[in-house]
Amino acid sequence: MNATPAYQDASLPVDRRVEDLLSRMTLEEKAGQLFHSMLMMNADGTPVTETDGSMLPFTTPELVEDRFLTHFNLLGTYGAREMARWQNAVQEMAAATRLGIPVTLSTDPRHTFTDNIGASFNAGAFSAWPEALGLAAIGDPGLVHRFADTVRREYLAVGFRVALHPQIDLATxxxxxxxxxxxxxxxxxxxxxxRAYVRGLQGPALGPGSVSAMVKHFPGGGPQKDGEDPHFAHGKEQVYPGGMREHHLEPFKAAIAAGCAQMMPYYGQPVGTDWEEVGFGFNKGVVTGLLREELGFDGIVCTDWGLLNDATIFGQTHPARAWGLEHLSTAERAARALEAGCDQFGGEQCPEVVVELVRSGRVTESRIDASVRRLLREKFTLGLFENPYVDPDLAEETVGRADFTALGAAAQRRSLTVLTNPSGLLPLAEGPRLHVRGVDEAVAAAYGEVVADPADADLAVLRLRTPYEPRENIFESFFHSGSLAFPEAELAEILDLLDRVPTLVCINLERAAVVPEIAERAAALIADYGASDAALLDVAFGRAAAEGRLPFELPRSMAAVAASRPDVPNDTHDPVFPHGHGLAL
Structure with a gap:
């Protein structure tokens, strides 16, 4: 009778289990651990077993059974029961492999109103909260802990064990x-x-009841030249004209002190500093010198997605984000990231490249072992070897539970920020004739009589979003970039309404909108960071209290924005509203 392998014995210390499993792994199996790729699922909760390659190049069985990957992030929004069934099916697939190493599933944020396949998903079945900006507008660490603990419980229910968040870049x-x-x-x-966020996700220490926090984007992704994003080549430069590089490190020091388990370097290529001018995921001075040696971080370092290979997204080719190393081959890029100190490649699935690097002598197997140890240790610590499966019934009961939903709804209301109320329009009297734009008429009907013509209304309620410039690239169009000012024709239409009827304007701030004319002519102006129509109207009619304060300033003009320094907080001249502004009703 064969003895139980030591790595399967839960009574043994984690380090002994790690070493036993590592000693049994082939080079190919080790290489598979170094890739944190993407998966999609069928709507009925079954794994994807066929692909046309348009979004993902491999099926789930190919990645798990043939390429030995065991770390995946799920793309798309689905039902709770279906996600639980899917994760169990993927775990069964992993359990049937030679060593039975369980899968670690991760996700981008899923608890807000934003839907950007490159960064986050809308809440769907999960409880809906304001964006992180809204939590900052409230500024209550206790609430952030409750939020993260809610996220933890809902994630655990469907099998997510790594959160690809929080994102703690400074919005400068x-x-x-x-x-x-x-x-x-x-x-x-x-x-x-x-600090509150990490402890809410992980608890006092990482363990079977934790969700591992992958904090991003080290060493702070805010200071992007011209505000462009380094997902794209024209946004690769990160600059510090104000000399505030150290300032952007402060949140990461706090995350490390709180015990965050993982860290993600950003795509950005630092320019004009004493750091090497290569993307942070390839930057040894940043990952090993700063993060590991100076700041003492010994957790998992996973690159941002897509550093090694070009990718096809929506039928369009996107170059690998190997900024500063575009001339290198895929294998050379992988070697540079490993040399820099990264443990894992996000959004990639080419373990054969690592195998070849070792067999050619370019990278030692001991270097691979160092990263695999970290990755296996987390799987054991999270209890995945003992309890890889979840209960679909419990998932359906837990995700979007009434008390979680109520907490999120209350946070939406608290986060709303009253910017102006010059004539005391707010709070509104009950039962007015309402003209609404950008607001669901069925929701508004619970607060007053909805009328189609502004001329027939006592007041109007207008919901707007922060302006942005459409981009031809389909994937880039999800990342709202460029001008923060409304185009002239759109602004004229808005101001026409404001001049015709007293209007409450609510603007969703995903960035710092330029709204001086609107602020001057609106009867009242409120900012939101992800809130339902009911949340807005509850605050407007005095049924709930808005507590928000602006988490950044609102500039007066695009000229002021262009003249500001990207690394300096709140640096625009004569802002319409300063950081921290907010009125009490």
């Missing part, structure tokens, strides 16, 4: 497309909130 360049996922421009507040 007003045009940057990724601000909605941050805690705004304040380093001190971001540091305070990330």
């Amino acid at each position: 360049e007003p045009r940057w497309a990724r601000q909605s996922g941050t805690f705004g421009s304040d380093a001190r507040l971001t540091a305070e909130l990330v």
Whole structure:
């Protein structure tokens, strides 16, 4: 009778189990651990077993059984029961492999109103909360802990064990497309909130009840030249004209002190510093010198997605984000990232490249073992070898549970930020004739009589989104970039309504909109960071209290934005509203 392998014995110390499993692995199996790829699922909860290659090049069985990958992030929004069934099916597939190494599943944020396949998904079945910007607008670490604990419980129910968040970059360049996922421009507040966030996800220590936090984007992705995003070649440069590089590190120091398990370097290529001018995922001075040696981080370092290979997204070719190393081959790029100190390649699935690097002598197997140890240790610590499966019934009961939904709804209301109320329009009297735009008429009907013509209304409610410039590239169009000012024709239409009827304007701030004319002529102006129509109207009619304060300033003009320094918080001249502005009703 064969003895149970030591790595399968839960009574043994984790380090002994890791070493036993590592000693049994082939080079190919080790290489598979170094890739954190993407999966999609069928709507009925079954794994994808056929692909046309348009989004993902391999089927789930090919990745798990043939390429030995065991780390995946799920793309798309699905039902809770279906996600639970899917994760169990993928775990069964992994259990049937030679060593039975369980899969670690991860996800981008899923608890808000934003839907960007490159960064986050809307809440769907999960409880709906404001974006991180909205949590920052409230500024309550206790609430952030409750939020992260709710995320933890809902994620555990469907099998997600790694959160590809929190995102703790500082929102210092007003045009940057990724601000909605941050805690705004304040380093001190971001540091305070990330401590609560990490502890809410992981608990006092990483264990079977934890969701591992992959904090991003080290060493701070906010200072992007012209506010463009380094997902794309024209946005690759990260600059520090204000000399505030150290300032952007403060939240990451707090995350490390809180015990975050993983860290993701950003795509950006630092320009004009003493760092090598290559993307952070390839940057040894940043990953090993700064993160590991100076800051003492010994957790998993996973690159951002797509550093090694060109990819086809929506039928369009996107170059690998190997900024500064575009001339290197895929294998040479992989070697540079490993030399820099990264453990895992996000969004890639080419373990054969690592195998060849070792067999050719370019990378030692001991270097691969160092990263595999970290990755296996987390699987054991999370309890995946003992309990890889979830209960679909419990998942359906847990995800979107009434108390979780109520917490999220209350946070939406608290986060709303009253910017102006010059004539005391707010709170509104009950039962007015309402003209609404950007608001569901069926929701508005619970607060007043909805009328089609502004001339027949006592007041109007207008919901807007932060302006952006459409981009021809389909994938880039999801990242709202460019000008923060409304185009002239759209602004004229807005101001016409404001001049015809007293209007409450609510603008969703995913970035720092330029709204001086609207602020001057609206009867009242509110900012939201992800809130339902009912949340807005509850605040407007005094049924709930808005507590939000602006997590960044709102600039007066695009000229002021262009003249500001990308690494300096709240640096535009004469903003319409300063950071921290917000009125009480």
